Structure formats: structure tokens, C-alpha cells
Amino acid sequence: MLENFSFRTIVEYLPLFGQGFAATLWLSIVSFAGALAVGIILCAMNLQRSRLLQLPAKIYIDAIRATPLLAQLYFLYFGLPRLGVVLPELIVGILALALNSGAYIAEIIRAGILSISRGQVEAGIASGMTYSQRMRLVILPQAIRVTIPPLLGQAIVLVKDSALLSLISVAELTRAGQLLASDRFMPAEGFLTTAACYLVLYYGLKSLAVLSARWLGVRPIGSRT
């Protein structure tokens, strides 16, 4: 079986995979940054008392979570030009990932904020802090600690989701595998190499998660009662 497996072709295609790896890495970083911005805005809207701000955020989050990312991507890629908005594939891809992941991130941040006990809010209120002071000094610093591990989990999901961009011919990792598969009829070599590259990215993010957990663990949290 292995005699049919061409390591030489893989080596030949390594520069292509290198480019794909770099592309997946940086477009994931840009998308994740965008997703964080979208998530923070959505979460802020969702936590307001005003229905006018809360409702659009809730509808958006539900709509994104209820529909497949592929459908969202195709809507942006094929649908938007029909509505007169023509964007390069790469931008469409990053936009789709950021808008999609943003909805999940909004919920992750909200869960983090709501996990902070009512007593913390009341301590802030009682000492005369305004809403924004309480958020900035008391709630968010505690919420961020709870939020970082699931956020890194979401980052891993985003990296894997970025494979879908190969379908709109963005030159990333999965696309590199597809090229090897179709040029040389070597799908095993192509997609195994792609998978190996994702594994490297995954372990990179995972060790980041471990490091952050250790860093967050430096300061003890949680009061004994």
C-alpha cells in the first residue's frame, strides 16, 4: 500500500503547502480579530436593557447559529454580487468567518460576564461606581479569565472552518491539498499533508491555551466562604 504513496511528490509540493499554511494562519488571525470585534459589539448590545439594542443582536446570533457556515459563505460569495456588492474572494472569506464566529464569541463573552456573581456587581454599586466603572474594574477583569479557554476553543473551530474558503478558491491549506489531488491524482498525499498542517496549527493553539491557563492561574481567584 505504501509503495503507492509518493513522499517525493509531497516534497515537491511543499512550497505550495507552505504558502497555504501561511495563508490559513494569517487569514484565521484576521478573521478571529474581526470575530472578536463583532462578538464584543453583539454582546454589549445583548446585555443592554433596551429592547431596541437587544433584539437585533439576539436575532443575528440566532440566525448565524441556526444556519450552516457554508450557506452563509455562499450567500456572501454568490448572493452579494447580485445585490451589487462585489468583493474579492479573500475578503468575502474573512468576512464570512468573522461574522459567523462573532455570533459564537458573543455568547462566550456573555456567559463569562454572567458567571460573575451578583455580589460583585452589588459591591461595585455600593461603593459608588458607575456602570462603566463596574464593568471595567470589577466585572470584565474577572470575566476575561473565565472566557479565554473557550475563546481559544472557538479559535480552533475557526481555523478548521477556514477550510471552507477553498470552495470559493481562496488559496489556503485545503486548497493546496485539492491542487495536489487534482494535478497529480494524488488525493491521499494531498489531503494527508493538509491534515498534518492543521494538526500543527491545532497544537500551536492548544499550547497557547495551556500557557494562558498557567498565566491566569498565577493570580488566585475565587474567594473562600
Add this chain to the structure above:
Amino acid sequence: MIEFRGVNKWFGALHVLKDITLSVEPREVVVVCGPSGSGKSTLIRCINGLETIKDGDLVVDGQRLGDRATNMTELRTEIGFVFQAFNLYPHKTALENVTLAPIHVRKIARGEAEASGREMLAKVGLGDKFNAYPSELSGGQQQRVAIARCLCMRPKIMLFDEPTSALDPEMISEVLDVMVGVAEEGMTMMVVTHEMGFARKVAQRVVFMDAGAVVETGTPEEFFSDPKTDRSRAFLSKILRH
């Protein structure tokens, strides 16, 4: 300093404060007691607006709560509130806990706030715990930090909501000693507690509440030795039996 006039409050259909009329003079120490669910916590939480009242007047430090002219955030800086569960900020050290509001709310310079924070922590007996996080402190130590946190704001009024109820018995006295010290310095205080020793020592008046109403008020002497109502007699017999 604090004046309730015909105050009522409901939680849904539950009438939690019934026509409360009560006033606390400057430098007076008032102990509020009563069975659980009698509305005593709700009563003092109304004073700094953690709860809102439905009708009647509540005037604190010359300002009527609920008035447009009353800035609640500003008024709260004059009122210290000590919680049953301490509610220290777990991500901050003891010193950071006591300086956070002075720096950000009172806008006191950091150096100055830290100097008075250290002084205040030393005063409550925690001169060696400036850099300890709440999770590294015992319950009694945490509650003393919480009291120091209030005192650092130089409040005019201190409210205590069952400050020793969450503590192990051997830690109760270290917190009560600090509270006695605060009272002896002339602070206006309202204390929800069943610590009758504390009431006898520093309170000018004891208010007994039951089912949302003030049933009896009197000096600690009168209240403990000669309670006027059946309900207060029943209550006292339960808590003093132990």
C-alpha cells in the same frame, strides 16, 4: 441622617416592608434584628438604593431617594455597605480592594489612597496582609478587609447586613471588635445582626422587625430585659437560649 416615613415595598405580591417609619440620628448606632424573612436586610438595602421603595419617603443625608435631584451614585460614596458574603474583589489584593473605589470613584491620588489604605488595613489588624488575595484570607479576615474597604471612602454612614452570619464562630469576635471600634469613633451605623453582645455594648437602639413591619424599638437594655410584645419575647427566647 436616615429617615423612613411610611415606606412600603413589595416583591410581587409579597409585602416585604410595611409602612416603616424610623429615623437614625447622626452618630447613632441602631441594631436591627428579627426572624429571617422579616425584611431587615431589605430595609437597609433600601438606604443605598440596592433596593428601591414603592411608596413613602426615605431621606438619607438630607437627600430624598427617588428624587430627580438626588444623585444615587454620589450619595452611595457617603454610605459604606458591608455584605454578609463579604463580596471582596477576588482578582485584587487586600490593598487593591480597599483603594479601588477611593482612586476611581473619589479620584484620590494613588499614593495617597494607598497610604490611607495601608493605615486602614493596619487598623483592622491586617497590617501584614496588604498583598494577600481574598482567597488566601480567612472569612474573618475577609470581612475585616471589607470593612476597611468601606472606611477608606470616609463615609458618613455605615450599613452592615448580617456581617458575622457567614463566619465560623471563632472569627465572629474579631469582626465585632472592629465594628465596636468604628462605632466608638462616632460613625452613624445601622447593623442587621443577632449579636446581642454587640447590641448591648454599642447600640443606642434596637429595632425589632417581623413580617415586614417594625414591631418594637427600644434601648438594648429595655429590649433585652423587658420586651414589650409576644413576638419579640418569642424571638428573644429562641436566640438567647443558645
